[in-house]
Amino acid sequence: MSLPSCPKCNASYTYEDGHLFVCPMCFHEWTAESQRAAEEASIIHDANGNELNTGDDVTLIRDLKLGKDTLKKGAKARNIRILDTPVDGHDIDGRVDGFGMIYLKSSVVKK
Ligand SMILES: [Zn+2]
Numbered sequence: 001m002s003l004p005s006c007p008k009c010n011a012s013y014t015y016e017d018g019h020l021f022v023c024p025m026c027f028h029e030w031t032a033e034s035q036r037a038a039e040e041a042s043i044i045h046d047a048n049g050n051e052l053n054t055g056d057d058v059t060l061i062r063d064l065k066l067g068k069d070t071l072k073k074g075a076k077a078r079n080i081r082i083l084d085t086p087v088d089g090h091d092i093d094g095r096v097d098g099f100g101m102i103y104l105k106s107s108v109v110k111k
Helices: 032-041
Strands: 015-017 020-022 029-031 058-060 064-066 069-071 076-087 090-096 100-104
Touching: 029 032, 076 100
Parallel strands: none
Antiparallel strands: 015 020, 020 029, 058 076, 064 069, 076 090, 090 100
16 A cells, blocks of 8 residues: 655655654654545545446436526436545536537436
């Protein structure tokens, strides 16, 4: 298993010291537990709790108002992207036939 990059300065010279990860560049120390927590926090889940990844196709689990149109439950969003920074509470976007690229919430889709 490769060691994680430093969460502070992003250097990849991490070494293990007992139960600690240590960065020799900025002397930051962190634990495997905090590393795991940080990784889990950045994982986006669908309505069923499955992990979503960039490039996945998802299906809407309920109707969504989109201006004056309604995006029907069961509509497919293709080739989704996980947004680094949520836009207005939306954490993914994807291409929906007839609508183009739209922002979505991971809580209203499933794989
Ligand atoms: Zn560092």
